[in-house]
Every structure is written in C-alpha cells, then in structure tokens.
C-alpha cells in the first residue's frame with residue numbers, strides 16, 4: 442500500500458474517502474483516532490492518512506487532482522441532495538455531484 446494523502450481534518454477525510462469509494466477504490470485510513478493525542482505529538486503527525494493499494498495510487502491521485510476547490514467563503518447547499526457543503530469544496534462529498542451554487 443502507498444500513502445495517497447494526509448487529511449487535515451475529519452471533514453476532509455470523509456470527503457476524500459467518499460470520492461474514492463465512488464470510484465471503486467478501497468482506501469485505508471491510518472491515524473484516524475489519534476486526534477486525541479494532540480499536544481503530545483506534533484500536530485501533523487496526528488492527521489489521518491489515506492492509503493491505497495499500489496495499483497490504485499496513480500488513478501486515485503488523478504481523481505483527487507481533478508477535484509476543483511472553490512474560492513467561495515460561504516457554505517453552500519448541493520443542488521442534488523441539499524447537503525450543506527463547506528466552502529472549500531466544489532464537489533458535494535455526500536453524493537459526489539459537482540453542483541456549484543448559483
């Protein structure tokens with residue numbers, strides 16, 4: 442397995458996991474429950490890491506690179522499932538539809 446990405450928070454982690462699962466890529470999360478150790482370890486060593494199988498690494502990287510991050514500063518609602526989405530995301534993590542707000 443290879444490390445694909447480090448997520449800086451649980452929202453980001455769930456978002457990346459959802460995208461990968463929708464693409465049929467199995468991922469393993471390391472450090473997911475280490476958040477409580479913050480203060481004892483350097484904070485960037487407690488961030489959750491997303492690992493994928495060697496053969497999926499390239500495809501997973503391409504998928505994540507193609508996610509467009511929005512510059513909007515307000516949370517927005519997905520046009521398909523009405524999920525409230527954090528402003529840094531241009532793709533709905535709930536249904537993975539790329540629906541930008543009006």
Ligand SMILES: [Zn+2]
Pocket residue numbers: 519520521522523524533534535536537538
């Ligand atoms: Zn949605």
